[in-house]
Amino acid sequence: MFFYISKTLGFLATPTNGLLVLLLVGVVTLRWRFGRQLTGLAAVLLVICGLSPAANLLMAPLEQRFPRWDAGNGAPDGIVVLGGAIDATVFGARGELALNEAGERMTEAVALARTYPNARILFSGGEGKVLKQGHTEADAARAFFARMGLAPERIEVEDRSRNTTENAVFSKELAAPKPGERWLLVTSAWHMPRSIGCFRAAGFPVEAYPVDFRTPGQGLLWPFFFASDGLRRFDLASREWIGLAAYYASGRSSELFPAP
Structure with missing residues (x-):
């Protein structure tokens, strides 16, 4: 049962899935001010997640945890x-x-x-x-x-x-x-x-x-040239952080953020 629940929650917790749903709701309700605000918010967040260094900032602490x-x-x-x-x-x-x-x-x-x-x-x-x-x-x-x-x-x-x-x-x-x-x-x-x-x-x-390191580990974490690359990494890192919390809360991990 945990397997199916985790897969379902994992899909719902994937940031780009949520942003696409937000964008869709905004487009459907464009005739109202609320819809235009949702559309603008979703577009801005997609740009931030896809092109900014945000994905690498989430990924780097995970990769640096164990030498x-x-x-x-x-x-x-x-x-x-x-x-x-x-x-x-x-x-x-x-x-x-x-x-x-x-x-x-x-x-x-x-x-x-x-x-x-x-x-x-x-x-x-x-x-x-x-x-x-x-x-x-x-x-x-x-x-x-x-x-x-x-x-x-x-x-x-x-x-x-x-x-x-x-x-x-x-x-x-x-x-x-x-x-x-x-x-x-x-x-x-x-x-x-x-x-x-x-x-x-x-x-x-x-x-x-x-x-399978994805970030340089030190120095400046550069923005992405292709939004698709940034969004994919943002999803991966976000789901891993969510997984850490969920596994610890359910007793399947010994610690919230295990260390050496």
């Missing part, structure tokens, strides 16, 4: 790779592997697997869409790792999870980490705080290995 992993402490015993980087629908329909903007989750996992040949590799990703497509991201991940030359028997997949909470719970069940073992968690830097919170709540201690 890059320090390899100086020794090799990890295992590596958990969160889904979200492969389009399972395209894979199911075409049989082709299609990586999205978060592709570094997969490519960096391959690099880690080659650097640490004795580490277990666990991919976590089921079917996260409300309308089931019949193909999980884990199916595509198997094919991807095989194409990258990793031995199939080395790859463990968790294919039941539909959100970050289930990533943590089901990964722990499959990994069965022993006391003293060191496990890395590979996911996008902006998604790391919520992911760490979920893994801590599930009792699975992991070390953050953030990838």
